[in-house]
Amino acid sequence: MKLTVNGKKKSFKGAPFKRLIDALREDFALTGTKEGCGEGECGACTVLLDGEPVNSCLIPVCQAAGRKVETIESMGAPEKLSKLQAGFLACGGAQCGICTPGMLMTAHAHLKGGGKCDDASVRTALAGNLCRCTGYQDIVKSVVAAAKGKK
8 A cells, every 4th residue: 555654755665453563663674753652642642643643552554545634753763853842842842752753743743733832731731741750841832832933
């Protein structure tokens, strides 16, 4: 089956019901997407499917056929961070790193979709993403600062 991953056409020849997270990590060597719970409860594995955040641990790769998948690797590079990544770095939004890719992808979709960048709106947008390290304030502060260009 064919799909577009981070803007590149890809072919997947494995089992159609393999989880998308496993296909991304094992078959496409995109290990930035992290698995937290494996049950769709934590949001750590969030990727964008046609621009919408999804839990890649719940999606069989066959549901991504013919669609666009964006992972954290599409967001930036160590030498050229995205505004959101730079905001997380500057404001302490990243702790252990397990939830960070999912938080970034969800925040990216929220802001790109025209979501507001105030604390309450960002908290609502990130409600499906859990972090065990922080009280969320630095994550919210990171997103708001990046959206307002104050990183």
